[in-house]
Amino acid sequence: MTNNNQPTNFIRQIIEEDLASGKHSSIRTRFPPEPNGYLHIGHAKSIVLNFGVAEDYNGECNLRFDDTNPHKEDEEYVEAIKEDVRWLGYSWAGQYFASDYFEQLYNFAVELIENGKAYVCDLHADQVREYRGSLTEPGKDSPYRERSMEENLDLFRRMRAGEFEDGTRTLRAKIDMASPNMNMRDPAIYRIRRGVVHHQTGDAWSIYPMYDFTHPISDALEGITHSLCTLEFEDHRPLYDWYLDNITIPCHPRQIEFARLNLEYTIMSKRKLTQLVAEGHVQGWDDPRMPTIAGLRRRGYTPAAIRDFCNRIGVTKSDGTVEMGVLEASIREDLDRIAPRRMAVLDPLRVVITNYPEEQEEILVGPNHPKDESMGSRELKFSRELWIDRADFREEANKKYKRLVTGGEVRLRNAYTIICEKVVKDVSGEIKELHCSYDPDTLGKNPEGRKVRGVIHWVSALAAVPAEVCMYDRLFTVAVPDGVKDKPFQHFLNPESLSIRQAMLEPALADAEPGARFQFEREGYFCRDTKAAALGELVFNRVVTLRDSWGQG
Ligand code: ATP
Ligand code: MG
Numbered sequence: 216m217t218n219n220n221q222p223t224n225f226i227r228q229i230i231e232e233d234l235a236s237g238k239h240s241s242i243r244t245r246f247p248p249e250p251n252g253y254l255h256i257g258h259a260k261s262i263v264l265n266f267g268v269a270e271d272y273n274g275e276c277n278l279r280f281d282d283t284n285p286h287k288e289d290e291e292y293v294e295a296i297k298e299d300v301r302w303l304g305y306s307w308a309g310q311y312f313a314s315d316y317f318e319q320l321y322n323f324a325v326e327l328i329e330n331g332k333a334y335v336c337d338l339h340a341d342q343v344r345e346y347r348g349s350l351t352e353p354g355k356d357s358p359y360r361e362r363s364m365e366e367n368l369d370l371f372r373r374m375r376a377g378e379f380e381d382g383t384r385t386l387r388a389k390i391d392m393a394s395p396n397m398n399m400r401d402p403a404i405y406r407i408r409r410g411v412v413h414h415q416t417g418d419a420w421s422i423y424p425m426y427d428f429t430h431p432i433s434d435a436l437e438g439i440t441h442s443l444c445t446l447e448f449e450d451h452r453p454l455y456d457w458y459l460d461n462i463t464i465p466c467h468p469r470q471i472e473f474a475r476l477n478l479e480y481t482i483m484s485k486r487k488l489t490q491l492v493a494e495g496h497v498q499g500w501d502d503p504r505m506p507t508i509a510g511l512r513r514r515g516y517t518p519a520a521i522r523d524f525c526n527r528i529g530v531t532k533s534d535g536t537v538e539m540g541v542l543e544a545s546i547r548e549d550l551d552r553i554a555p556r557r558m559a560v561l562d563p564l565r566v567v568i569t570n571y572p573e574e575q576e577e578i579l580v581g582p583n584h585p586k587d588e589s590m591g592s593r594e595l596k597f598s599r600e601l602w603i604d605r606a607d608f609r610e611e612a613n614k615k616y617k618r619l620v621t622g623g624e625v626r627l628r629n630a631y632t633i634i635c636e637k638v639v640k641d642v643s644g645e646i647k648e649l650h651c652s653y654d655p656d657t658l659g660k661n662p663e664g665r666k667v668r669g670v671i672h673w674v675s676a677l678a679a680v681p682a683e684v685c686m687y688d689r690l691f692t693v694a695v696p697d698g699v700k701d702k703p704f705q706h707f708l709n710p711e712s713l714s715i716r717q718a719m720l721e722p723a724l725a726d727a728e729p730g731a732r733f734q735f736e737r738e739g740y741f742c743r744d745t746k747a748a749a750l751g752e753l754v755f756n757r758v759v760t761l762r763d764s765w766g767q768g
Contacts, residue, residue: 241275277310479695579596696708
């Protein structure tokens, strides 16, 4: 049953032991997002883990929306989350909402009351806090702790009926106010939220169950065998187990915690990502600079690269921050293999080939991939006027500069060699165009007796298609923008995270499919923007540079 494609980890080992010992004959996991925002790359780690182990051990994985916070949640997010999970390549065995279980959860709460394990407490939030004690001091029992079962049942029923205002009462578990684990000091099970409309249950409920109560029961009702969650829930595990031990339910899932993914130069909390969107720092949840799945998709990431990244970083119990270079290496490797090569001039400088006939245009051939002949080739148009990149020319430079200089010779990729004869400037002294000569005898072969400096890319000015090219840089200027003392994360936004180039592309790019990815030779990997394409515009997003440049920031 072990899978050879996946690196193993402590969770896979536990699952393998449970299958080998016969504790479980099959496994079931779940991915439980709260629909209060779009999924980010951190969620991808959880998705790849939960769906991945289910797949590898012939089990099942459910998609469950943890929707117990009605005022922050929305149907828009439910749909976006489903799209993202599907796009990552997974399908769920069952789709559930925690709110599907509201009636059953209510009945389990009644069972706790009937067994003297829960009570209605009239303390207000600040009093509850005061009674809770601290890490060094035990808490105090609530004065309402010894209410009779009848009174508790009556009050709880009336809480449900909407008789009491928000914040006036809670239902609490009766555990231990002196427990060293604060989560066990009579935690709230239900709170009153009147008059809010829940995206699934409408106005049916005036009370909502707490996450810590809802989660283990939802897991158990679905027959989850291994409930995988992030490390901050480690201290909640005794409570997870306490609820399941104190109600009548046949299944007791095992909660296992693993470290969250943190990624350098970005942030990873839905609440903060919501702020970036709401405050207009980015253009939306799918802005290609966002660490959201929707943003990465629009940027040009492939699902395979994201899954590969998640497998590379592995699953452990120790928190850390992963370098952006690791994520970028995954997409770079994938695109190096699959992306057709094209030429695009991002900062165009006109070149006139003075010895090339004025009305002539010839068709040359460029392979789509240097290492994969099966990808075929495309036509390239060559003419008297071309575009090259401004960065590929210097009036003077030493031998290390492998591009065009005055009097020097370079090869135009897939075409001829040229020599720069003359630099034409405008009144301000800026270079307007270059006059060059070409050697007609150098197509596909080197000139005799001379060495060219290097190879540069180009586009025929007659055939070129203008397009906008969005160059993305890190969204923040510091590796960990989150949690710096006295400075909100917005303070570290990189004002140069997006720069737009008016580029000239080879004509084959004009009818690129929306979302299609290419290597622009010598520049990087680019993806045709889907949103702009829907408006009929030709815009490309830089997915990633050709080489890792993060270390040099
Ligand atoms: P956020 O603070 O971004 O909203 P969350 O944990 O509250 O994160 P949920 O929607 O509750 O978000 O998470 C769904 C699942 O994804 C949970 O099991 C959670 O542990 C997991 N998850 C969320 N963020 C990360 C992360 N950065 N790394 C790994 N798993 C994550
Ligand atoms: Mg959450």
